[in-house]
Amino acid sequence: MLSDPIARTRRFHRAVTTEAGVLDSSFLGRGRPLGPARVLNAIGHGMHDIGEIRAYLRLDSGLMSRLLRGLEDEGLIELTASSTDGRRREAQLTNSGRAEFAEYERLSDQQAEQIVARHPRPEILLNAMDIVATALGMERVRLEELSPEEPRARACLQVYYEELAQRLRTGFDVTRSADPEATDMIPPRGSFLIALSDGLPIGCVGLKGTDKGYAEIKRLWVAQSARGMGLAGQLMDTVEDRARSLGIDLLRLDTNSALPEAIAFYRKRGWTEIDRFNEDPYPDFFFEKRL
Amino acid sequence: MLSDPIARTRRFHRAVTTEAGVLDSSFLGRGRPLGPARVLNAIGHGMHDIGEIRAYLRLDSGLMSRLLRGLEDEGLIELTASSTDGRRREAQLTNSGRAEFAEYERLSDQQAEQIVARHPRPEILLNAMDIVATALGMERVRLEELSPEEPRARACLQVYYEELAQRLRTGFDVTRSADPEATDMIPPRGSFLIALSDGLPIGCVGLKGTDKGYAEIKRLWVAQSARGMGLAGQLMDTVEDRARSLGIDLLRLDTNSALPEAIAFYRKRGWTEIDRFNEDPYPDFFFEKRL
DNA sequence: CTTATTACCTGACATTTGTCAGCAAATTCG
């Protein structure tokens, strides 16, 4: 009974939804119904495109429209037509909207603080919450193909470079490495995929087209909090499929012996070690895989 | 960001409320709004008194009344006047109500199962969920007196014995120890209390009556995930009160030097060390407390 | 250019939920 996974999970769910009810009362504490409050918060958190907010909150277009008008009448937001697509509209907080959003943030922070504060050993609780949040967020991970120049892609690469710099003995300076031209990672020549969890980038992988009869896998990275959940495998599966669909039948990649788990990962996935195939100063392990 | 307690807690909250939204869609999956579904589930989980359900779900009396009538019209529940208080009413599931409730249970179980099954290392996730659920549910912990033969009581004792076997040098074989007769832990001779967190047992303590002018405290246990939250103290307070109400004025207990935190705990709570008072092979520390 | 399609809006309507005042019956307390 005590080890029954179903009973334990359902108890967790009950505990958390009861608590969530309490937390959500913070929304009501400012005399505004849940609907408008959720929209205001979505905008405050950087969602500007109406369609994006609608999809995220799963709202009917009619309802959404009325909620926006309500917030506009309150003077909390401004709506402007999108510059790239005249049908779309974009929402921005006004000054008083920013103040109101900040107030919601303050309340949320306070609630969060209380939960942690009343635990005798906060770090234990926090670690447990990280594990749960990562696990639950995992099913909502979406893979998206986009340009490596795009801000979210650059954010991934930034962290990737920083981690490399820490782990390689020699450090890592991306300007000295063979930094793939962005155009090599854009279809139909190549591809760049990022994994998004609730809109937050937690992983990426690049497929760099060459003129040498093969393509290269570059920049495979998974955020610390998401490791051990098979995300790297998911990224690789997807990028291999994408390579096939682009007519590529041979893949190569280089890596470094300072990253033993990466080497084991490639071996397990059917890559075979080959001789050095480039003059990049950082890698010392080279792999190949025929699709 | 990853070490900031507030950011981590809020990320957890986001992950969990999104997931809860998905889970709650299981309520909607049966073509019934959330309100009636919640009431039906409360009744199915053993809440019969209308007032109790109302307090639990925080519903207005008018709304509650209409929800009940709706369920009655659907033929899912029956309402009867309370035998002890003519003002109160009690709700019972009809046969078709039981079938409907079972269907909700099946859906919930299925959802719970999926969450766990998707995780590469379920036990890590389950432990994390236990810690979170216990922390959030600490205020809702209920102590219940029941027979040590009851399944939930046996489940507690089972874990207790297993932990003892691990921690004692000598191992632990319950059949060699002075296993209290169940009847000694049933009122009016004794008592057995378990702590329930959202229905899941997370701790227990036994009060074993004797004919020697004192009663013994036995089987004080708190689940790993609930330790450090003051539950042991709560259990002891309650069982001491219970002892008083049964006319007992002297308590004894035995324990083992392999459990130093237990010994410190008893000392802090006003127990005094005494000489060995039994021939049980496992304990080597003996305490007494006058009520 | 014509025809879909897309993104969003509007109005109309139903349902669900929240809230309140008032009422009746049962119970408690002086």
Added chain:
DNA sequence: CGAATTTGCTGACAAATGTCAGGTAATAAG
């Protein structure tokens, strides 16, 4: 016993939410 309290019901209303059938303008597709 009689007044106060408790429990729960009813009706009336307001607010919030869900849903749908159009409509307009911008864009994409043929």
